[in-house]
Amino acid sequence: MALHFLVEDSGSASTGDIVSLTGAEAKHAAVVRRLRVGESVTIGDGTGIWLDGEVTDVSASRVDVRIAGRAAIEAPAKRLVLVQALAKGDRDELAVQAACELGVDEVVPWQASRSISRWEGAKAVKGRERWTAIVREASKQAHRAWVPEVSAPLSTGQLIAHADGQRMLVLDPTATGRLSAVEPDDRDLMLIVGPEGGIAPDELEKFEAAGAERVRLGDTVLRTSTAGPAAIAVLSATLGRW
Numbered sequence: 001m002a003l004h005f006l007v008e009d010s011g012s013a014s015t016g017d018i019v020s021l022t023g024a025e026a027k028h029a030a031v032v033r034r035l036r037v038g039e040s041v042t043i044g045d046g047t048g049i050w051l052d053g054e055v056t057d058v059s060a061s062r063v064d065v066r067i068a069g070r071a072a073i074e075a076p077a078k079r080l081v082l083v084q085a086l087a088k089g090d091r092d093e094l095a096v097q098a099a100c101e102l103g104v105d106e107v108v109p110w111q112a113s114r115s116i117s118r119w120e121g122a123k124a125v126k127g128r129e130r131w132t133a134i135v136r137e138a139s140k141q142a143h144r145a146w147v148p149e150v151s152a153p154l155s156t157g158q159l160i161a162h163a164d165g166q167r168m169l170v171l172d173p174t175a176t177g178r179l180s181a182v183e184p185d186d187r188d189l190m191l192i193v194g195p196e197g198g199i200a201p202d203e204l205e206k207f208e209a210a211g212a213e214r215v216r217l218g219d220t221v222l223r224t225s226t227a228g229p230a231a232i233a234v235l236s237a238t239l240g241r242w
Contacts, residue, residue, distance in 0.1 A: 002040045002052075003033055004143045006136060011045040013067050019043055019051065021063040029063045041065055046139070046147035048073045073145035079105040079188040080235055081166065082228050083159060085112040085195040086119060086127075091225040095193065096131050098229035100138035100148055103236050105188075107135060108162065109153040114197040119153045128152060156203050159192075160210045166190040168212035171231055172199065173221045175214035179234050182215060189235055193228040 005028075010019050021029050021043075029035045035055050043051040043065060050073055053065040082104045084095050096107055109131060111119060119127045132150045139147040154162055167187040169179065171194070182189075192199075192207065199207075208214070217230055236242045 001143070002042050003029070003035070004042045004044065004140050005029065006046055006140055006147065007043050008045055010043050010051060011047065011049045013043075013049075013051055013070065015067055015070060017067045018056065019053065019065050019067060021065065022061065026059075026061055026063045030058050030060050035063060042143065043067075044145055044147075046136075048075060048145050050145050075146055076105060076239075076241070078184060078186075078239055080232055080239075081106040081108060081188060081190040082232065083108040083110045083190060083192040084228055085110045085193055085199075085224060086115040086117040086153070087195050087224045088116045091196070091223065092117070093131070093134055094225040095228045096150075097134050097138045098226075099232050100135045100144075101142040102229050102232045103144075103241055104148055104228075104232050105146065106149045106151065107131060108151045108159065108190075110159055110192070111153050111155050112195050113156070113200045113203060115195045124153050156206055160206065163190050163210070163212075168192060168207060168210065169231075170199065170204065170207050170212050170214045171217065171227050172204070172214040173216050175216045177213065177215045179215040179217055179231055180238070182213075182235070182238065184235075184239060191228060191231045191235070193224055193231070196224055 013019050039055045050071045051067050052069040053067045056066045057064040082099045168190045170192045
């Protein structure tokens with residue numbers, strides 16, 4: 001399969017145009033992946049534009065691609081949103097990476113009451129930038145036409161307000177209903193995943209008071225790094241994406 005690159009300002013390109021990879025994208029293409037003139041690649045702008053092209057010139061700082069075809073990919077009718085509680089180590093990052101490869105449409109960092117990791121001040125800015133970079137690279141790896149958005153970190157109250165109009169599904173291993181039994185309606189689906197210690201009882205009460213549904217994935221308890229991606233896979237099948 002042809003290598004895929006992201007060039008945010010490539011959305012206006014048409015057949016016959018030259019689109020140039022510069023900066024980190026050019027270095028990755030020329031130095032890391034050793035692209036050569038004549039090779040086929042794909043380019044996206046992250047918002048649905050998909051370009052097929054052929055490399056016409058390569059240097060360490062610039063790779064030129066002549067566009068041979070253009071398509072506009074529609075965004076999914078029902079969006080999958082992952083609310084990932086902040087976790088220690090790289091567990092939350094692993095969840096974000098895998099969920100992006102599996103098809104999530106938005107990622108929301110959640111400062112849960114039991115989150116050991118705390119994003120405050122400059123750390124919140126750096127954390128969001130880090131997750132955005134992870135999402136970007138995972139989107140390229142998965143050849144996605146739409147790059148998921150990463151929101152600013154939210155508290156529980158802010159999260160409930162952010163979920164207005166969406167169907168909230170709280171992953172809870174003690175719930176009686178199964179995620180696989182969920183029948184989608186016309187709302188976007190928001191999956192809420194807690195931190196290592198689980199979701200606090202008062203947070204569960206707040207979510208349920210806001211109309212959230214508690215669901216479980218199965219008879220086992222998954223880590224915070226795997227619960228979200230597993231749920232995205234289940235819902236991707238339910239929605240007919242797979």
